[in-house]
Amino acid sequence: MRTLCINLKTPQESSSAEAFLLLSPRVQFRFPQFIFVEIESTQHLFGGEHRTMEKALEIARKFSGDPAVAIADTAPAAQMFSRWRPSYVAPRGKEQEGFRGLGLDALKDLEGLHPWPQKRPIEHMISFFHTLGVHGLEDVLNFRMNSLRERWGEFGVLLWNRLHSQDSQVISPLVPRDPLVGYGYFDDPLGAVPLLMARIKPHMDILFARLAGLSRYAQRMDLILHCEYSDKKHPVSIEPVSPTRDQELFEDLLEKKLTSLVLQNPIREFEISVFDVPEKVQQLDFFEPRDNTEDRWRRLISFAKQAQCDMGFLQMEASHFPEQSFRLVTDWPEDFKPQDLVERQEEALQVKSVYAKSLATSPRPALLLDKPQLLSTAEAQKLRFVSSLPSERIESSWWQISVQDLKNRDYYFALSHQGQLLWVFKDRINLQVYLHGYFD
Known part of the structure; x- marks a missing residue:
């Protein structure tokens, strides 16, 4: 089982371990600044153990200015390496190879999820080894378990197990409970x-x-x-x-x-x-648009909202009359969702993002006036109607109470003397012409 140890070097809250759930669901905090992550089943998602360690350092720098990490088969060895050999990845099944060149003081950090109950026994043990002429950590590996048990009892057995990767320390899945x-x-x-x-x-x-x-x-x-x-x-x-x-x-x-x-x-x-x-989960594929216009829009609309400025898109509503068929919304409209346009030229492909593709064939204009504008007789005569027949007819419901509420409209496409394509209607009751929108 491969274990990653992050030594943040400064005391932290236990909630800091939540940030490392990006690496694995099995994360455990140990007071005052150690975080252990089981990466056996997840390190391949980041491109291997070295890449996982780099990601851990990136996260750890948000908590500490000079964090240290290491990877080993067991949590005690990973902690010791993070202190004495930062960024070291112990060979799988051969973590004792990393003991070479380390002094006996490294035994103080051979802890993992369970620290030494007291520091005095391990300090006494180090002093005893020095009197025997043993000064390197790899030399302690030559002692048998029975010898350590006879001298230091169960504490000696625990040390031997940790030195020989026999101290099983299981990292449980982290269940977040702390508020943000x-x-x-x-x-x-x-x-x-x-x-x-x-x-x-x-x-x-x-x-x-x-x-x-x-x-x-x-x-x-x-x-x-x-x-x-x-x-x-x-x-x-x-x-x-x-x-x-x-x-x-x-x-x-x-x-x-x-x-x-x-x-x-x-x-x-x-x-x-x-x-x-x-969080919102989105399914991405190869042809997913690369443009993040929607994210930039959210930033813009957030600034506008904070400045108490109304800003957004006109969204269509299920209403009979056009001037009542839209409202201002701040969400990115579905009609504006980008679609990929794949252009092929010989053997080359180019992917472009196309927005509001459906609006190009809309029978109604994208720019609609809040209230229809009455045109004078002279203004109406200057218009050139594209067809003699209306493109759309809208009538009030038969249960309208008063005559002044009745609305009977025939909509036409018309060109202004400036060449603009307009959306106008004739009121079939008073025979007047109204401008209602512009086509882009």
Whole structure:
């Protein structure tokens, strides 16, 4: 069984292990800064053990400035190598080969999921070996189990088992239970937004690393800033138009909001919380569009929403009259979903993304006026109707109460004197002409 040990070198919360669920479901935290991951069945997904170790380092750097990792057959050896031989991958079934050149002090780190009950026995053991002229870790392998048992009892047996890869330590699947929260305290109160962002960002790095490990999306992030000289608090809430793990987006939105605050009273501490939802799963194939326009749209609409600006797309509604058949939505419309257009030239292929393909053949214009515009007789006479017969007829229902509510329209395609293709209708009751839309 292959085990990856991550030594974060600084004390961490047990929740930090959630970020490494990207590597395997079997993850275990050991106080104060060790994380063990069973990668026997998952390392091939990352391209092998070395690539898995590189991915682990990438995640670990969000928690620590100088993490260390190692891989071995057992958790005790993996921990020891992470301390004395960082980034070492022990040969499968031959982890003792990595003991060469290591001193006896390395025995203190031969622990794994279960640390030594006390440090004094192992220190006494190291001193005893030195008196025998044994100074290298590989030389201790020559001692028999019975010899160690006679001298140190069960502790000697435990040491022999760990040295010979016989100490079975099972890493159980991790069941996340901790909330996505963070807390920061400043020894020197801060009142400048750039300094605040620099101190908050490490906490966001950790929270979003945990989100990725949990395969969750952030729906909202709440930040509470506690002032130094009073009980005043500055609550800040960030909520994009759709859940995402785009940490850069949350940072940009947060910085914009902090800039709008008046921080005359400096900040002493802060609390940060992330409210998560299940991530969206998409099936990808070879011809999946490479363009991420939809993601860029979400960023744009999030900034517009924070600035209290209405922005979006007009979505069709099931209504009888065109001016009542759309509403403003912020979600990326299904009609705008990109489709791949595969162009073939001789033996070459080129894949292009095509948007709103269905709108090109729509019988109604893409640009529709909120309210039909009445044209004067002179304006109507300047129009050149494409056909004498209407392309569409719309009538009010027979149960309309008053005559003024009746609507009877004949729609036509018409060209303006400027060459624009217009969508107009004639009111069959008052015989007036109205402009209702433009074709792109």
